[in-house]
Amino acid sequence: xSLSDIEQILxxxxxxxxxxxxxxxxxxxxxxxxxxxxxxxxxxxxxAAERFDSFANTPREQRFVQVNKLLPLTHRVLRERFTNYFDxxxxxxxxxxxxxxxxxxxxFAEYLEEKLKEDYLGSGWTLDLxxxxxxxxxxxxxxxxxxxxxxxxxxSRLVRGFARKDKEALLEVVVRxxxxxWWRRRPHEPIRYAVFAAPKxxxxxR
Numbered sequence: 001x002s003l004s005d006i007e008q009i010l011x012x013x014x015x016x017x018x019x020x021x022x023x024x025x026x027x028x029x030x031x032x033x034x035x036x037x038x039x040x041x042x043x044x045x046x047x048a049a050e051r052f053d054s055f056a057n058t059p060r061e062q063r064f065v066q067v068n069k070l071l072p073l074t075h076r077v078l079r080e081r082f083t084n085y086f087d088x089x090x091x092x093x094x095x096x097x098x099x100x101x102x103x104x105x106x107x108f109a110e111y112l113e114e115k116l117k118e119d120y121l122g123s124g125w126t127l128d129l130x131x132x133x134x135x136x137x138x139x140x141x142x143x144x145x146x147x148x149x150x151x152x153x154x155x156s157r158l159v160r161g162f163a164r165k166d167k168e169a170l171l172e173v174v175v176r177x178x179x180x181x182w183w184r185r186r187p188h189e190p191i192r193y194a195v196f197a198a199p200k201x202x203x204x205x206r
Contacts, residue, residue: 085111125173135148139191155197176198180195
C-alpha cells in the first residue's frame with residue numbers, strides 16, 4: 001500500500017465518525033473491508049494514532065503513542081517491527097504494573113533490546129539508537145542525578161543523522177567507541193549532557 005492510499009484512508013477516518021469508531025473498535029476487520037493486509041492495517045493504525053489524539057483513545061493506543069514519542073529514532077529504524085514487538089510486549093506483560101510513563105517505556109525498551117538480540121536484528125546501529133533513547137528516558141527522571149551509557153558507534157553523528165534524516169551524515173558514521181553522560185547537580189535541576197568519543201585514530205567505518 002502506497003503512502004497516498006494511507007493518506008486517503010486517514011482523510012476518510014478524520015471526517016467519518018462512524019467509520020472512525022469502527023476502526024478504533026476493530027481495526028483489522030475494517031482493514032480487510034478496505035482491502036488492507038494485516039501489515040497495512042498496522043501501518044494505518046500507527047499513522048492514525050500518531051497524527052490524531054482522538055485515535056489514541058484505547059489504553060493500548062495511548063500507550064503506543066507515548067512509547068513512540070520517547071523512542072522515536074528506534075521506531076523510525078524498525079518501523080513495522082517496532083509495532084509488532086510492542087504488540088508482543090503488551091500481550092506477554094499486560095497493562096503496566098505501575099502507572100508511570102517512564103517506567104513503562106523503560107520496561108518495553110529493555111524487552112525490545114532482548115528481543116533484538118534474540119532475533120539477530122540488533123547489529124549495527126539499531127541497538128546503539130535504542131540504548132541512547134533508553135538512557136535519555138532514564139535521565140528525564142528529575143530524581144536521577146547521573147546516567148552513563150556506552151556505545152559501539154560515534155553516537156553523536158549517528159543520532160544527528162537519523163534525527164535529521166541526513167543520509168550523507170549516516171555514511172560518515174564510524175565504529176568508534178563513545179560514552180554519553182547525563183547529569184544534574186541536584187534533583188529536579190536541569191539536565192546536562194555530554195558525549196566523549198575515542199580518538200579518531202581508532203575509529204573505522206561500520
